[in-house]
Amino acid sequence: MSEDATGDWFVVADLGGGLFRIHEPHVHRFFRGNVFLLRGRDANLLIDFGMGLRPLAPLVAGLAGRAPLIAVATHSHADHIGGLHEFADRRAHSSEAVACASMPDSATFAPMFRALDEPVTVPPGPGWQKQYWRIAPAPLTATLDEGQIIDLGDRRFEVLHLPGHSPGSIGLLDRENGLFFAGDAIYRGTLVDDLPHSDRVVYRKTMARIASLDVAIAHGGHGEALSAQEMREIALGYLAGA
Template sequence: MTGWFGKQALDPALTLIAEPFVHPYMSANIWHLKGRDVDLLVDTGMGICPLAPEIDTPAGKPLLVVATHIHLDHVGSLHEFADRAGPAQSAAEFARMGDAATYAHEFRELEGAVSRLPHPGWRAESYRIEPAPLTRILAEGDSVDLGDRRFTVLHLPGHSPDSIALFDEHDGLFFSGDAIYDDTLLDDLPDSDRAAYRHTMRRLLELPISTGHGGHGPSFDRDRMRAIAQAYLATGS
């Protein structure tokens, strides 16, 4: 790997894109799923280096980019794409990308923000997120149709008030963002809500996924997701 991004093809349709030189606290998963009629990009990383050139959607084929929530590690490159969808709860904030919504200031203040400079002279203190007004607003029950598969939008608050996920009810494919993932779950941010998160976890216990791809950590199956949810509920948070 010589560039800023790392890529891993999980199957012929799905690629995981990561930013391995970003501090682990801020390094999020980016998912590119090739559909028959439309490609899907779930989240866009930090925006430190251009992401769009890394996405191999053929010229002329639509690409829909879905932000699972407005935190910095998921929306940094959103402005690079024309078709931008995101959660209704924070829709207006995408046109501003202010620190209060994105927590971009935390990266500017983070010691060891990157382990390798993206280019000479780069400074974390200059980090900012470009505004990216949404072209489509997503709410609970909405559909994202790629032609050969259709995802249902789930509103799963707790980590953040606007967290959404995409669930294919046909085969159980699940893009969960930060609603649930196989790593340390964050529920102590200023906009986190532990009571809402517990409700989300109880809902996820009943969700018949096959494979889940989260905003952080490795992918997981239904048994692992249930174990993560049960462990959170057992903490009494």
């Protein structure tokens, strides 16, 4: 096992249609989030940024081409926002702006990662020590709110405010193509609604909304993609059980 995993830190899956899923296999599974790159005609869209343990921008530059890149964070938890600072056009929900400006542990929950016995299976760099790892501040250059449109030229994404897991969680929905990026609002696996800033009452409203969304495929903040039926079953299961 090499000490410096520079070359193979990220794994990229080409999902077709200009969409790439990137993740960090050496990161503890609780924190192993999805990064999505979607190449558009006039702009590229990058959704979430991993842990910030290794630079993400060089990989993205190699995949994305020359069009401007819009970086959108679904929310400000450590497993999604570590690399946001590497990009020039940084957007997230307006209620995440204060957190992104300084990335306090109280918003990112980075201490939960540092507290793991084995947060990574391979050190991200020589001499890396978990206790010194921090999320770099990434002040937003634009804020997003419910209903706003992100236009890539050939695709348009609507911002859906999906609070509950966190106050400023958002999803992005391309209604024309049924392509939905859900962040941590819904994914395959154990959903988290018990963080200090989670709100289960609000999360139930989000789940009812998600259950009624007309999508073809949903890409969550963790794990593999969901079909429309799988997404609906998870949402209805949450509503039945919570």
